[in-house]
Amino acid sequence: MLGLMDVFLKNDPISLQKDILHHVEYTVARSRFSFDDFEAYQALAHSVRDRLIERWHDTLIHFKKEDPKRVYFLSLEFLMGRSLSNIVINLGIRDQFADALSQLGFDFEVLAEQEGDACLGNGGLARLSACQMDSLATLDYPAVGYGLRYQYGLFRQVIVDGFQHEQPDYWLNFGNPWEIERIHITYPVKFYGTVTDEFLNGEKCKVWVPGEMVEAVAYDNPIPGYGTRNTINLRLWAAKPSDQHDMESFNTGDYVDAVVNRQRAESISSILYPDDRSYQVALQLNDTHPSLAIAEVMRVLLDEEHLSWHRAWDIICKIFSFTTHTVSPEGLEKIPVDLLGNLLPRHLQIIYDINFNFVEELKKMIGLDYDRLTRMSIVEEGAVKNIRMANLSVICSHTVNGVSRLHSELLRTKLFKDFYDLWPHKFQYKTNGVTQRRWIVVSNPSLCALISKWLGTEAWIRDIDLLIGLRDYATNAELHQEWKMVKKVNKIRLAEYIEAMSGLKVSLDAMFDVQTKRIHEYKRQLLNILGIIHRYDCIKNMDKNDRKKVVPRVCIIGGKAAPGYEIAKKVIKLCHAVAEKINNDNDIGDLLKLVFIPDYNVSVAEMVIPGADLSQHLSTAGHEASGTGSMKFLMNGCLLLATADGSTIEMVEEIGQDNVFLFGAKAHEVVALRKKGPTLKVPLQFSRVVRMIRDGHFGFEDYFKSLCDKIEGTSDYFLLGADFMSYLEAQAAADKAFVDEERWTKMSILSAAGSGRFSSDRTIQEYAENTWDIQPCRCPF
Numbered sequence: 001m002l003g004l005m006d007v008f009l010k011n012d013p014i015s016l017q018k019d020i021l022h023h024v025e026y027t028v029a030r031s032r033f034s035f036d037d038f039e040a041y042q043a044l045a046h047s048v049r050d051r052l053i054e055r056w057h058d059t060l061i062h063f064k065k066e067d068p069k070r071v072y073f074l075s076l077e078f079l080m081g082r083s084l085s086n087i088v089i090n091l092g093i094r095d096q097f098a099d100a101l102s103q104l105g106f107d108f109e110v111l112a113e114q115e116g117d118a119c120l121g122n123g124g125l126a127r128l129s130a131c132q133m134d135s136l137a138t139l140d141y142p143a144v145g146y147g148l149r150y151q152y153g154l155f156r157q158v159i160v161d162g163f164q165h166e167q168p169d170y171w172l173n174f175g176n177p178w179e180i181e182r183i184h185i186t187y188p189v190k191f192y193g194t195v196t197d198e199f200l201n202g203e204k205c206k207v208w209v210p211g212e213m214v215e216a217v218a219y220d221n222p223i224p225g226y227g228t229r230n231t232i233n234l235r236l237w238a239a240k241p242s243d244q245h246d247m248e249s250f251n252t253g254d255y256v257d258a259v260v261n262r263q264r265a266e267s268i269s270s271i272l273y274p275d276d277r278s279y280q281v282a283l284q285l286n287d288t289h290p291s292l293a294i295a296e297v298m299r300v301l302l303d304e305e306h307l308s309w310h311r312a313w314d315i316i317c318k319i320f321s322f323t324t325h326t327v328s329p330e331g332l333e334k335i336p337v338d339l340l341g342n343l344l345p346r347h348l349q350i351i352y353d354i355n356f357n358f359v360e361e362l363k364k365m366i367g368l369d370y371d372r373l374t375r376m377s378i379v380e381e382g383a384v385k386n387i388r389m390a391n392l393s394v395i396c397s398h399t400v401n402g403v404s405r406l407h408s409e410l411l412r413t414k415l416f417k418d419f420y421d422l423w424p425h426k427f428q429y430k431t432n433g434v435t436q437r438r439w440i441v442v443s444n445p446s447l448c449a450l451i452s453k454w455l456g457t458e459a460w461i462r463d464i465d466l467l468i469g470l471r472d473y474a475t476n477a478e479l480h481q482e483w484k485m486v487k488k489v490n491k492i493r494l495a496e497y498i499e500a501m502s503g504l505k506v507s508l509d510a511m512f513d514v515q516t517k518r519i520h521e522y523k524r525q526l527l528n529i530l531g532i533i534h535r536y537d538c539i540k541n542m543d544k545n546d547r548k549k550v551v552p553r554v555c556i557i558g559g560k561a562a563p564g565y566e567i568a569k570k571v572i573k574l575c576h577a578v579a580e581k582i583n584n585d586n587d588i589g590d591l592l593k594l595v596f597i598p599d600y601n602v603s604v605a606e607m608v609i610p611g612a613d614l615s616q617h618l619s620t621a622g623h624e625a626s627g628t629g630s631m632k633f634l635m636n637g638c639l640l641l642a643t644a645d646g647s648t649i650e651m652v653e654e655i656g657q658d659n660v661f662l663f664g665a666k667a668h669e670v671v672a673l674r675k676k677g678p679t680l681k682v683p684l685q686f687s688r689v690v691r692m693i694r695d696g697h698f699g700f701e702d703y704f705k706s707l708c709d710k711i712e713g714t715s716d717y718f719l720l721g722a723d724f725m726s727y728l729e730a731q732a733a734a735d736k737a738f739v740d741e742e743r744w745t746k747m748s749i750l751s752a753a754g755s756g757r758f759s760s761d762r763t764i765q766e767y768a769e770n771t772w773d774i775q776p777c778r779c780p781f
């Protein structure tokens, strides 16, 4: 197994200690006799990085030799979180490093905590990109991730008196050992300026003389696979001031020569397609955010490669594929024509030309159906003319997919109906997935060991379908014992974090009920809070006897609200106001606690998810494109209380209806319910809890008024009232199941056993086979 062995660097304890102390002295530049945990972390990180770089080079050399078709994954967001633990586990050298460190007097986990999260993204889409990079590497696919190296990560959420405050995330302040600055890999990126028609070697062509230029510099982040030597690249671009200061002085002549020189430098065409049979690259658009890449590749092919429009267009349509993560029309990106015309005049021209040809073609196919032509045009007419980036992406891509089966159905029947009716062959679905390396092996080592013990192999870490084997032991008493112990260990860790963070002591016997995701009206954190108020109110009105039957709950909510999203920020405040009331009500004691976990990010998720008994996914059906948090909870044996939305429907099919607490209107019922609006009967229990908020039971009644107004009467767009009773029934069913430990543990084991399909390995395999047409290219040595 030389392949996995590091060639130059040895992994025996002595070699590792030497390497770590070498980096303390020469990289971190601290005396090897006195350095603190953070410096030890930095030295450790550099020792690991050395082993990463070796495999990375070998992989790139192998790819160069084999020259396989590659996929370029373009995403504006990658939520990587911490890297150290994930990397040493994927390289298979965690234990060796842990031993070496303990002999130096350091604890691996303590040092791992020193690392800050790389938070280069918002939520689901961003973390999905990171999970997919891990699967692309592990499955040996020749892939490169492309993104931006933001100076600041996603804001830090600081809660003051229950209100969210945003703090800048200076994630690069202490350096980043996991990136390599490629000072020699730079590209001039042009903005503004004018486009003129010129004659070059007797040929008419467009010359764009920019008004401004910045230099894009590459930062490479090696991404190792698990159980393979393959280590692929995540290239993040940073913008640096260009040395070409005043463009004015740049006369057209010089500029044209410069273009010619650079042209000579890199004939991109030699990369794009060696011959016109097979295209050597696949470019994946992770939502519309990177879709300007279409116009940029077209510009290079036309203006720098001087291909005919037809040839260039042919290439575009064969190399681009597009994934949308959005359900609602208002989530689709539009760029004002003026803005784009000013910023990128040549790109706007090209988009107009693409649209002109498309509309001409369309007329031939559908005739002069102006409504449809207007809906399908890339250019949205109106007071402010806009470029519809989704239409551009669908028109220019050979494959378009949603991120769950229901989502893709909604794309076909609603969001992209016009395009589906025209090109049904383009539309596919690729249900999302998450990587079991980070979401079990890294974040839940005790569960990882337990699964390997009962399956008698660790092969499931690369081949998660093996997890199904746990079904055979779903009622095995011994496994039940050990399974409950693992959950207890993780609940203790979570309880300690909650106490450290909020001073609140929570009971381990209580059900840990978790809802952690971005705060958004369609995700209905408010429904959860109304359910908690109802539970509190019921307990308050119970006599001693009935209280004995109450299932103690620790309700945990966490998530960031977009800074400008007022309603979402009010939900966070309401959560704190209700918690204040309940947690300080000695009459209630441990029967009910509510905790808001601040600054929810990847590392916090790695600690919360393993400790959860129940997780809630309450989106109004038809609004969550997929959901991926639910998949992580499922893999960790946490039961789901959810609506039949996004990928949850497919999870129910995998693990069985009896192992999920489903509730609420189905996606196809929502439309009708909305139409009913004012005639919809609102349950008393619902009006009562809203009344309690309005009457100031939790204070701030004026501040919460708009929140209450939004969920009462016809404005209850997300149907909290309509789903309330069904929600309470599901909660009661969860209580009933929880007190039956035997049954709950069986449901928990069956949840994990049936979670294999929701590995990002399966998702990536489907993209590779059905969209990108790429094959694994495993590094032989």
Ligand SMILES: CCc1ccc([C@H](C)CC(=O)N[C@@H]2O[C@H](CO)[C@@H](O)[C@H](O)[C@H]2O)cc1
Binding pocket: 122, 123, 124, 125, 126, 128, 287, 325, 326, 331, 333, 403, 432, 624, 625, 626, 627, 628, 646
């Ligand atoms: C331009 C601002 C912006 C930024 C990000 C986004 C993302 C598309 C939002 C997002 O993260 N969507 C989530 O993507 C997940 C991964 O596919 C899905 O599981 C979630 O259902 C979806 O909400 C929209 C708009």
